[in-house]
Structures are given as C-alpha cells and as structure tokens.
Amino acid sequence: MEAAELWEIAWRSLWVAGVATLLAALPAVPLGLWLALRGGGGAWGRMLLYAGMALPPVVVGLFLYLLLSRSGPLGFLGLLYTPYAMVLAEAILAFPLIAAFVLSGARARVEEVRLLVRSLGGTEAQVFPTLFWESRRTLAAALAAGFGGAISEVGAATLVGGDIRHHTRVLTTAIVVETRKGELEAALALGMVLMGIALLVTGLLVILERE
Amino acid sequence: MRPVLWAKGLFHRHGTFRLEVEDLKVYPGEILAVLGPSGSGKTTLLRLLAGLFQPERGRVEGGRAAYLPQAPPLLRRSVLENAAFGLRLQGVAKREAWERARRLLARVGLAEKARQPAHLLSGGEAVRLALARTLLVETEVLLLDEPTASLDPANVAQVEALLAEAALEGRAVILATHDLFQAKRLAKRVVFLYLGQVVEEGEAKAFFQNPKDPRTQAFLQGRLLP
Numbered sequence: 001m002e003a004a005e006l007w008e009i010a011w012r013s014l015w016v017a018g019v020a021t022l023l024a025a026l027p028a029v030p031l032g033l034w035l036a037l038r039g040g041g042g043a044w045g046r047m048l049l050y051a052g053m054a055l056p057p058v059v060v061g062l063f064l065y066l067l068l069s070r071s072g073p074l075g076f077l078g079l080l081y082t083p084y085a086m087v088l089a090e091a092i093l094a095f096p097l098i099a100a101f102v103l104s105g106a107r108a109r110v111e112e113v114r115l116l117v118r119s120l121g122g123t124e125a126q127v128f129p130t131l132f133w134e135s136r137r138t139l140a141a142a143l144a145a146g147f148g149g150a151i152s153e154v155g156a157a158t159l160v161g162g163d164i165r166h167h168t169r170v171l172t173t174a175i176v177v178e179t180r181k182g183e184l185e186a187a188l189a190l191g192m193v194l195m196g197i198a199l200l201v202t203g204l205l206v207i208l209e210r211e
Numbered sequence: 212m213r214p215v216l217w218a219k220g221l222f223h224r225h226g227t228f229r230l231e232v233e234d235l236k237v238y239p240g241e242i243l244a245v246l247g248p249s250g251s252g253k254t255t256l257l258r259l260l261a262g263l264f265q266p267e268r269g270r271v272e273g274g275r276a277a278y279l280p281q282a283p284p285l286l287r288r289s290v291l292e293n294a295a296f297g298l299r300l301q302g303v304a305k306r307e308a309w310e311r312a313r314r315l316l317a318r319v320g321l322a323e324k325a326r327q328p329a330h331l332l333s334g335g336e337a338v339r340l341a342l343a344r345t346l347l348v349e350t351e352v353l354l355l356d357e358p359t360a361s362l363d364p365a366n367v368a369q370v371e372a373l374l375a376e377a378a379l380e381g382r383a384v385i386l387a388t389h390d391l392f393q394a395k396r397l398a399k400r401v402v403f404l405y406l407g408q409v410v411e412e413g414e415a416k417a418f419f420q421n422p423k424d425p426r427t428q429a430f431l432q433g434r435l436l437p
C-alpha cells in the first residue's frame with residue numbers, strides 16, 4: 001500500500017469517526033444531563049442506556065443496511081456504501097456511550113449544583129446550563145469514549161460502507177483486508193496509524209479536560 | 212415594623228423527622244440566631260425559609276432570600292467567577308458582577324487569589340468565598356447555616372463583622388449556629404429548636420440570662436438533652 005493511500009484512509013477514518021461523535025453528542029449530551037436532572041432516569045432508563053453501550057456493531061450495521069438498501073424504507077436516499085452511512089452507523093454506536101458517560105458524571109454533581117443555584121435565588125431552568133458547564137470534564141471523557149468506540153468499529157462500517165477502495169475504506173476495514181491478503185506489515189502499519197489517531201484525539205480531549 | 216420574612220404554620224416531614232413552626236417573623240436589619248442541638252431541625256428550617264424545601268402545610272411570605280449551606284459547594288471555576296456567580300444568575304452584567312465580586316473578595320482577604328481555581332482554597336478560605344458569594348446576591352434576607360463552624364478566630368471575627376454590616380445595611384440575617392458566644396455577640400433575637408419544635412424564642416439578652424424552658428436551660432448549661 002502506498003503512503004498516499006494510507007493517509008487517505010486515515011483521513012477518512014478520522015472524518016467519519018469525528019463527524020459521527022459530534023452527531024451523536026448533539027442529542028446524547030442534553031439527554032445525559034436531562035436524565036441526571038431527573039434523578040438519573042430511573043433504573044429502567046439507565047438499564048436501557050447501559051444496554052445500548054453493549055449494542056453489537058454488526059447488528060446495528062445490519063439494521064442500518066436493511067433501512068438504507070435500495071428496497072429499504074430509506075433506500076431513496078442513496079446512502080448505502082457511502083461514508084455518510086458509516087457516519088450514521090458509528091453515531092448510533094457512540095450515542096449510548098456518550099449519554100451514559102454524561103449521565104454518570106452529571107449525576108455526581110447535580111444535587112450540589114442545584115443546591116447552589118437555588119440557594120442563590122436561581123431558577124430550575126438555570127440549573128441546566130450550570131450543570132452543563134460543571135460537567136465539562138465528563139464531557140471530554142464522554143467524547144473520548146464515543147470517538148474511541150466509533151473509530152475502532154469495523155462490523156457496521158463494513159456492512160454499510162462496503163469497504164470500497166478510495167471511497168469507504170477506513171483503517172479498521174483496511175486492516176481486515178490486508179490481514180486476509182497476508183500483508184501483515186501493511187496491516188500493522190495501519191494498526192499503528194489507528195492507534196496514533198486514537199491517542200492524538202484522546203490526548204487533545206485530556207488537554208481540554210485540564211482546561 | 213413590617214417583617215421581611217414571615218413563616219406561618221409551617222409543617223414539614225422528612226422521614227420520621229417533623230418540623231413545626233407556628234409563627235416566625237424576621238425584621239429588616241436584625242440578626243436572628245437559630246440555636247438547637249444537632250438534629251433539632253435548624254438546617255431544615257433554613258431550607259424551608261429559603262424555599263429549597265416545600266412545606267407540607269403553611270407558607271413563607273416575604274422578600275428574596277439567599278442561603279449559605281453548611282458545606283457550601285464551589286464551582287469548578289476561578290475564585291472570582293465563584294464569587295460573582297450569584298450576581299450572574301440575577302442577570303448582572305459580567306463586568307459589573309466581577310467588579311463587585313473583586314471588591315468583596317478584598318474584604319474577605321481573597322483578592323490575591325481571585326484568579327486561581329476555587330478548589331485550591333483551604334477550608335476556611337472556601338467558606339469565606341461562599342459567604343462573599345451569598346452576601347453579593349441582592350436579597351433582603353440572608354440564611355446562613357453555621358458559616359463559621361470551620362474557621363479560626365481571626366476569620367470568625369472577619370465574618371461576624373461582615374454579618375453585622377449586612378444587618379446595618381438593613382438586611383435580615385438568620386444564623387444557625389452552635390456557637391453560643393457568637394449568638395450572644397451578634398443576635399438581637401434567638402429561636403431555640405428542639406426535635407423540630409420551637410421551644411423558646413425571644414430577645415437574645417433575656418434568652419441567655421433567663422431561659423424559661425428547662426430544655427433551653429439544659430442546652431445553655433451544656434447538658435445533653437434526651
């Protein structure tokens with residue numbers, strides 16, 4: 001594999017996982033905070049969320065495949081075998097991870113934040129933005145978990161992306177291909193790049209966490 | 212004089228604990244000490260007056276109140292941002308809130324630490340910061356739950372001076388404390404709570420010199436109550 005192709009695949013992996021993480025975070029962060037403000041969402045709500053963390057990527061990929069395939073209800077969108085389908089799949093997998101992390105972190109702070117805001121004459125509506133800002137360290141950890149889950153995912157990405165060279169091939173699917181071909185050196189190089197990206201992004205999030 | 216805060220027929224239940232306060236008035240510019248052994252309901256009363264707890268019966272009428280909890284939480288922000296937080300909640304512009312916070316931080320000896328993260332403060336400094344934050348909020352009533360419990364004598368004197376000043380400015384201060392000397396020094400009136408009931412209430416001088424109820428007498432003499 002040429003260096004140019006390797007960087008193309010690496011960039012696509014970063015783009016797909018990054019956009020998927022942000023897409024998942026948009027509803028997951030408010031949901032996690034909202035559940036924390038409402039006593040944690042109850043045992044069933046938490047169980048459902050935590051079960052979502054264990055969603056098998058291949059099953060998610062299969063459902064998405066059925067939705068996006070030409071005969072599926074969303075087939076008219078023409079998203080199957082595009083990076084956008086991979087973004088969708090990875091966002092679905094990152095969503096419960098991010099929401100659960102935010103819920104867990106915010107739950108630990110919600111009572112004292114509420115007490116503080118209300119004791120100074122603030123309203124219940126002012127608790128939410130304060131809790132959001134006070135949970136920002138958890139947010140960094142949640143995003144790191146979501147991104148880690150998304151970039152390391154292979155099953156759903158293969159099913160809905162198709163591992164098409166120069167189009168939907170990402171680091172994880174490329175590693176599988178190269179290993180099958182017996183190109184272990186190339187597979188190892190791809191693995192190192194994947195590890196490097198994961199470390200770089202989580203390192204940036206740790207810096208953000210430290211403010 | 213019209214009371215600035217008036218609790219009427221309050222009844223609150225929390226597990227097996229019950230608090231009943233038939234009639235409690237607080238007037239502008241006075242410091243009211245709330246005394247009582249641990250578990251007598253001082254914190255519950257203050258939280259009811261602050262509107263943090265909803266009573267099962269009765270109501271609290273009057274002006275806006277700010278409450279300082281016994282273990283005041285600090286935000287993961289700078290000392291200055293913590294001090295200005297209440298004002299920001301009230302919609303005061305950032306520049307003005309910070310300016311007023313800076314002035315009060317200087318009064319409580321924290322001016323030089325304004326920029327540092329609040330979590331680096333010592334216990335005593337954290338309490339002074341929380342007190343400054345509470346004092347800055349524009350309210351007619353201050354509800355303070357043992358604000359000097361963890362402070363050294365110099366800091367206690369500083370805090371007491373601020374409370375006396377707040378009262379002189381016309382704010383009503385309701386102070387829950389275990390420090391009888393502090394209550395003697397500061398309070399105009401005293402309420403003594405025992406097992407969720409107001410056992411005795413009156414002018415501070417008469418309360419300390421001539422307590423009427425045997426439970427108050429026992430408490431003031433440092434005897435354990437059943």
